[in-house]
Amino acid sequence: MTLHCCGGVFQDLYNFSVTLRQWLSVCVAMDLESRLVSLMVDGNIAKHKLDTLSESQLRVRGGGLLLLGQDQDSYGGGFTNTQSLSGTLADLRVYDRVLSDVEMLVFGKCEMAADASADPIISFSNIERDFEMVNVDLLETTKERSCAARRDxxxxxxxxxxxxxxxxxxxxxxxxxxxxxxxxxxxxxxxxxxxxxxxxxxxxxxxxxxxxxxxxxxxxxxxxxxxxxxxxxxxxxxxxxxxxxxxxxxxxxxxxxxxxxxxxxxxxxxxxxxxxxxxxDKVVLLKVRGLCKASLFDRQYFLTEDNGSVAFTGTHYSMITRHSPLPDSHANASDHGFWELARLDRPSVKATLQMKSPTHYPFGRHKWTVQNDVCGNDAEVITITSCKEGQFTCSDGSCIEIQQRCDMELDCPSGSDEMGCDFLTLEPSYNSDNPPPRSAPNRPVEVQIQLHIYAIESIDVDNFEFTCEVEVTAEWFDPRLRFRHLNHATELNSLSGDEKLPWTPQMEFLGDGLTTSDVLERRSSLSVRRYSDPLADDDEEEQASEVFAGKENSLLLMRKVTVTTPCQFDLEKFPFDEQECSMRLVIAGITRDYITVIPDEKYGISFSGRRNLLEYVLVKEEISKQDVVRYLS
Ligand SMILES: [Ca+2]
Missing domain, CATH: 3.10.100.10 (Mannose-Binding Protein A, subunit A)
Structure with a gap:
């Protein structure tokens, strides 16, 4: 709330929260002599001293215009409907004396009788005589009703x-x-x-x-x-x-x-x-999901009554009401009428839902026919839900916990919680031939590599080659992607069965002098490793789901292969010698400006096989970034 005073030379901002559908009592007392402003909000008083003003500024001038429920941008004008009060004023009093703290508290606690604390210079006691009303409904109410703390x-x-x-x-x-x-x-x-x-x-x-x-x-x-x-x-x-x-x-x-x-x-x-x-038992705000951000319809609604039927009143401009079958629709027993979502100030902006039965309420997920909204579709799947944050709305409108979504158990009445459970849906614009974009031209995308050697299967000195069983794991981030309902356990986030897969690095195995290795593929899998918490819920999506950013959660490609790698054995000192063989891993088709391969610092290479191989002993295994990078082509 901003308090203006004294010919506009004084402005002060007071912050307090306003809860929808709850009465609020506000009182301001200004004592110009002692330069004290007291603000009472719902029984709490804050005080402020007007230090900086001169005597002449602290003077009450006559005249003026008292305007309720509108923001005057200029004297008596500058109104817009988005700055008007949509709510109820139950009581208003202006006094020509400074109210004491006790009087303000009595008012704030609704203990002041309507006629007590006599002589306000302005009040609602003869509202029809004293006020000009434009777009105002006048209702009788009792102190009990307007003061009730009850919100049920x-x-x-x-x-x-x-x-x-x-x-x-x-x-x-x-x-x-x-x-x-x-x-x-x-x-x-x-x-x-x-x-x-x-x-x-x-x-x-x-x-x-x-x-x-x-x-x-x-x-x-x-x-x-x-x-x-x-x-x-x-x-x-x-x-x-x-x-x-x-x-x-x-x-x-x-x-x-x-x-x-x-x-x-x-x-x-x-x-x-x-x-x-x-x-x-409290104010229930129903949410509408599935509308685009710019949509002209409200996204939050209260349940109210309209013409003896339940209706949905939006927080600002729109309302969902029930309508009988249109007279021109040829009398049809299966026509039960329709629900209409419409802007109150622009009735041509509307959406309709045909009722499937006389007791069909628009809770849950339905396809609405839309006219003149700005989302660009003439039909939208919209979800109307009373579910809370952290809950998933089943297609009929009932609520389950978001963790029950895509957990392979049927929790919704129609099983809608287990539909659309892909971890990844590629946007039509996604090109899986292209690697992820670099964050800057001089910052190639990092693909982190781990090599695990299970066994050296053979060392063939006659044919100059050695064979080993290896698991290669590549991990990278693709910021173009958005994942859904990821599990903490990576193996549960497998993309391998998906029809359309994202970009993955094409790995080639080479031996000494860029000779090509023989690779026998044993097993491969592509999955998503969850690192982050889900993004904030986005009500443009018709269904609540946990969405994860591709720049924070990695893709993990695991390949288990048997590789036979050419090796230039130095046979001069055979058989009492030490040999060094290299197996090179190359990402094909991309220059190193775009992709850089980095051996995982901690787990770059590991070996779990037998080191004693009859004639040979495996002395040392090593992984090196330099080697890998040099062979990128
Ligand atoms: Ca489930």
């Missing part, structure tokens, strides 16, 4: 559903089936569900699901998710016997019966239908 919400879905489905839809909206814990809760629930009585009724009674299930074995009525027996029940008449495990509890009311029985419980077969009353 009761949401009624207005289609009768069987218990299982009712349970599911409350889960998708980020809540639970409501369950009153006291007579006070019951009364609230009753009041909030009464308006839906006409659509949620069975005969003369209206009927809603509560989060209660009976247990026939223990003869208890339990919370439907935790299985805990309830400490509060409100059955009409005597507590019923649980005869059948498939008995759930409904909630009744009607205007005729005794008010004590409003909100009374009764047993219903779980296969019968009633409207779900969902309890969202």
């Amino acid at each position: 919400k009761i949401l009624v879905f207005t289609e009768p559903l069987v218990f299982e489905k009712a349970k599911h839809i409350c889960g998708l909206s980020g809540g639970k089936l409501a369950l009153p814990m006291s007579d006070k809760d019951t009364w609230r629930l009753f009041n909030e569900s009464v308006p839906f009585g006409s659509v949620c009724n069975t005969g003369s009674m209206f009927s809603f699901w509560l989060g209660v299930q009976g247990d026939a074995e223990t003869q208890t009525w339990n919370h439907y998710l935790t299985g805990e027996p309830l400490s509060y029940t409100n059955f009409v008449g005597r507590q019923p016997v649980v005869e059948n495990p498939l008995i759930c509890v409904g909630f009744v009311g009607d205007d005729k019966i005794d008010s004590r029985e409003h909100g009374g419980w009764h047993t219903v077969g779980c296969k019968e239908t009633a409207c779900p009353i969902c309890h969202l």
